[in-house]
Amino acid sequence: MEEKREKISAKELSKRLTQQYLESAHTAHEHGKYVAYTTAVSPVEIFVAHDIIPIYPENHSVVCITRRTCTELSEAMEHEGYTSHLCAYARCDLGYRIVGKSPMGGIPDPDFLLACNAQCFTLTKWFEVLSRKYQVPLFVFDTPQWIRDKGARKEITRYCVQQLRELISALEELTGKKFDYDRLREVVKLSDEASRLYRKFLDMASYKPSPISIFDALIHMAITVYLRGTPQAVQFYRTLVDEVQEKADKGIGVVENERFRLYWENLPVWFKFRDHANLLASYGAVILTSLYVHAWSYEFDTSKDPLETLAENYVSVFSNVTLEERADMALDLFRRYSLNGSIMFINRSCKAVSFAVHELRDILTERTGIPALVFEADMGDPRFYSEAQIRTRIEAYLETLERLRS
Amino acid sequence: MKEKALRRLLEVARSPFSALKELRGKKRIIGSTIGDVPEEIIHAAGLHPFLILGTNEPIRYAASLLPDNACSLARSNLELVIAYEGDFFDGFVLSQVCDTTQHLCDIWRRRFPDRYFENFLAPRQVSRPSAREWVATEMRRLIGSLSRYTGREIGEEDLRRSIRLYNENRSLLRRLYEVKQKAPRLLSNREFFDVVRAGFFMEREEHTELLRELLEEVEAQRPEEERIPTILAGIAVEPTGIFDLLDEAGVNVVGDNLCTGSRYIYYDVKEDGDPVEALASRHVSRPHFSPIFSRAEGIYTDLLGLYRERGAQAIIYVRIKYCESQDYDLPDIKRRMRQEGIPFLVIETEYQTTHLALLKTRVQAFCEAVLGRV
Numbered sequence: 001m002e003e004k005r006e007k008i009s010a011k012e013l014s015k016r017l018t019q020q021y022l023e024s025a026h027t028a029h030e031h032g033k034y035v036a037y038t039t040a041v042s043p044v045e046i047f048v049a050h051d052i053i054p055i056y057p058e059n060h061s062v063v064c065i066t067r068r069t070c071t072e073l074s075e076a077m078e079h080e081g082y083t084s085h086l087c088a089y090a091r092c093d094l095g096y097r098i099v100g101k102s103p104m105g106g107i108p109d110p111d112f113l114l115a116c117n118a119q120c121f122t123l124t125k126w127f128e129v130l131s132r133k134y135q136v137p138l139f140v141f142d143t144p145q146w147i148r149d150k151g152a153r154k155e156i157t158r159y160c161v162q163q164l165r166e167l168i169s170a171l172e173e174l175t176g177k178k179f180d181y182d183r184l185r186e187v188v189k190l191s192d193e194a195s196r197l198y199r200k201f202l203d204m205a206s207y208k209p210s211p212i213s214i215f216d217a218l219i220h221m222a223i224t225v226y227l228r229g230t231p232q233a234v235q236f237y238r239t240l241v242d243e244v245q246e247k248a249d250k251g252i253g254v255v256e257n258e259r260f261r262l263y264w265e266n267l268p269v270w271f272k273f274r275d276h277a278n279l280l281a282s283y284g285a286v287i288l289t290s291l292y293v294h295a296w297s298y299e300f301d302t303s304k305d306p307l308e309t310l311a312e313n314y315v316s317v318f319s320n321v322t323l324e325e326r327a328d329m330a331l332d333l334f335r336r337y338s339l340n341g342s343i344m345f346i347n348r349s350c351k352a353v354s355f356a357v358h359e360l361r362d363i364l365t366e367r368t369g370i371p372a373l374v375f376e377a378d379m380g381d382p383r384f385y386s387e388a389q390i391r392t393r394i395e396a397y398l399e400t401l402e403r404l405r406s
Numbered sequence: 407m408k409e410k411a412l413r414r415l416l417e418v419a420r421s422p423f424s425a426l427k428e429l430r431g432k433k434r435i436i437g438s439t440i441g442d443v444p445e446e447i448i449h450a451a452g453l454h455p456f457l458i459l460g461t462n463e464p465i466r467y468a469a470s471l472l473p474d475n476a477c478s479l480a481r482s483n484l485e486l487v488i489a490y491e492g493d494f495f496d497g498f499v500l501s502q503v504c505d506t507t508q509h510l511c512d513i514w515r516r517r518f519p520d521r522y523f524e525n526f527l528a529p530r531q532v533s534r535p536s537a538r539e540w541v542a543t544e545m546r547r548l549i550g551s552l553s554r555y556t557g558r559e560i561g562e563e564d565l566r567r568s569i570r571l572y573n574e575n576r577s578l579l580r581r582l583y584e585v586k587q588k589a590p591r592l593l594s595n596r597e598f599f600d601v602v603r604a605g606f607f608m609e610r611e612e613h614t615e616l617l618r619e620l621l622e623e624v625e626a627q628r629p630e631e632e633r634i635p636t637i638l639a640g641i642a643v644e645p646t647g648i649f650d651l652l653d654e655a656g657v658n659v660v661g662d663n664l665c666t667g668s669r670y671i672y673y674d675v676k677e678d679g680d681p682v683e684a685l686a687s688r689h690v691s692r693p694h695f696s697p698i699f700s701r702a703e704g705i706y707t708d709l710l711g712l713y714r715e716r717g718a719q720a721i722i723y724v725r726i727k728y729c730e731s732q733d734y735d736l737p738d739i740k741r742r743m744r745q746e747g748i749p750f751l752v753i754e755t756e757y758q759t760t761h762l763a764l765l766k767t768r769v770q771a772f773c774e775a776v777l778g779r780v
Contacts, residue, residue, distance in 0.1 A: 117530055
């Protein structure tokens with residue numbers, strides 16, 4: 001580790017940590033380590049505590065999307081009989097397995113697969129395909145919907161804890177190594193620290209003007225997604241929080257003359273996000289947050305059995321709660337960040353997050369009195385993105401907000 | 407000679423809401439959706455379980471509530487209750503097995519704030535012991551919820567009585583399936599699956615009685631006939647006119663893994679011991695169902711098993727448009743079937759489809775090819 005005393009920027013640190021992480025992943029097998037694929041929302045702390053390198057095919061797919069290879073990869077898998085209306089992450093990944101093309105030198109093959117369906121059901125089916133392809137075990141961590149019923153929640157947690165024990169047994173069998181619960185406690189503590197700092201970073205969007213936009217959140221969430229549970233992640237978010245605090249103290253905002261502080265519903269349109277940001281900035285508008293970026297701001301209770309606090313945090317992610325609770329979570333962001341506009345994206349790729357958008361829009365506009373823009377497209381595939389139409393609608397929406405303001 | 411019992415069963419299968427009008431005043435009706443809501447529990451509560459299977463009427467409202475790539479069964483179910491038959495139901499118990507059904511529950515519940523509503527959080531994995539324990543826990547929650555709704559405790563004896571009734575019903579359906587497999591002229595594919603379907607809607611006691619009568623008639627005769635023994639795969643077959651196409655093309659369904667077929671009629675619930683534990687054991691031992699994870703190879707191993715065990719000559723797979731779960735399975739299933747040299751046909755279907763001419767040509771061409779081969 002060439003961590004020097006010199007002060008390096010969060011951006012630089014993120015780059016170094018990412019490089020180190022990828023290197024450790026690519027050389028895992030040489031060093032006798034196991035590689036497990038997992039979903040972005042999953043109790044990865046268990047892998048970290050067992051020295052298994054977690055890999056997130058979704059992250060790899062995001063890189064493919066931002067480098068604009070989604071359509072090509074998707075067509076490769078469509079050629080094998082898959083349909084173009086599956087999740088763009090899955091399409092990129094399955095396409096990558098066919099053509100072998102990757103903007104970042106690929107990802108190592110898995111020894112084990114973990115799918116947590118609190119995030120979505122799609123991942124289970126996608127990982128089933130990989131499980132058949134690589135002949136490796138798939139563990140489905142089944143998280144029933146976190147319904148608003150105290151008794152049910154207690155039982156759901158119990159079911160999830162029981163499954164985490166089953167997961168640990170499966171990993172012990174895979175590696176032939178006994179699982180170390182003390183180590184898990186340390187990892188959960190680190191994960192908690194990083195998650196709280198990450199949340200603090202996200203919450204800086206409540207400053208006026210906001211020193212960060214969702215664009216910053218989307219870039220900087222990467223570290224907590226793949227390095228939570230490590231001291232490096234804690235170090236990174238400390239650096240980041242200090243850096244953003246400095247900006248906030250100086251009153252530096254993302255856009256000049258900030259006028260519209262927007263909520264974004266859903267995952268981003270990854271290949272268009274910069275364009276969206278630029279278009280909005282010309283109106284003094286900035287997207288500050290979404291429930292999606294908050295999906296990684298966990299709060300682990302380190303006084304509890306680590307499996308219990310892991311279960312409670314992962315099962316209650318926004319994509320696995322009821323519609324009403326999800327609306328409450330979004331309204332909390334509206335309140336805390338003083339939001340005054342909302343763009344709601346119905347993402348062809350993501351049924352788990354998109355299905356309730358129409359209803360969610362009704363609840364949010366009713367409770368806030370703020371109109372929302374709803375549009376349909378795909379997060380990864382430009383074939384399902386109508387440039388002129390969406391641009392016109394965003395412009396029209398901002399003009400409506402202007403009118404309402406005056 | 408297609409007699410009274412069969413006539414009544416087919417009538418209920420084909421237009422349940424008009425055929426069962428009198429039920430409405432008699433019992434409180436609880437609608438549920440695929441898959442695997444434990445009907446025995448609803449029955450034991452003194453309520454009438456009714457499986458909602460979409461509508462072929464036009465879609466007017468659901469399109470604005472769900473994205474256009476939502477599975478057509480989900481959309482059609484929602485449309486049925488919002489636009490057409492909502493008043494038929496006193497309440498709902500909806501099962502969550504995938505993203506679509508999970509979020510559909512929320513949307514649906516908000517449409518009926520004045521009705522009884524409960525989620526059935528089915529385990530979406532059945533590969534480990536925790537699944538069986540979870541489903542038992544969830545069944546107990548449902549029992550508590552229904553007891554509060556009716557104001558009457560559901561006792562062990564109530565559950566046992568319902569289990570016995572449903573076991574008998576399932577065993578009669580399996581007997582009928584065997585008769586139909588051996589003598590397809592006595593009972594066509596359409597008729598058999600409509601008889602099963604009638605059970606989703608009507609009172610179990612009456613359904614069982616009619617089945618007994620029907621069996622007496624058909625078991626007495628055994629004409630032989632050459633047809634293509636075929637495995638039918640998928641989740642549900644809609645519109646049921648597809649069965650007519652299969653009949654016309656000379657297909658004899660001798661095995662299936664449909665939610666509306668074998669997954670429904672196989673296996674019995676043990677009648678001794680704790681009734682909830684017994685229901686849970688059956689729940690996790692049913693035939694493969696695409697959204698529920700058992701083993702990654704489960705998508706074709708059960709089909710291959712059935713194909714060999716039943717001496718089939720072809721497999722027909724019914725794909726529901728925009729069913730994500732099936733979409734992930736199909737390329738691997740097709741590849742495996744090709745490797746095994748098994749004639750395999752995929753039929754894509756959508757609720758609200760009334761135009762079956764194109765499908766007819768495809769099914770006929772497939773059957774001719776199979777016949778030419780064997």
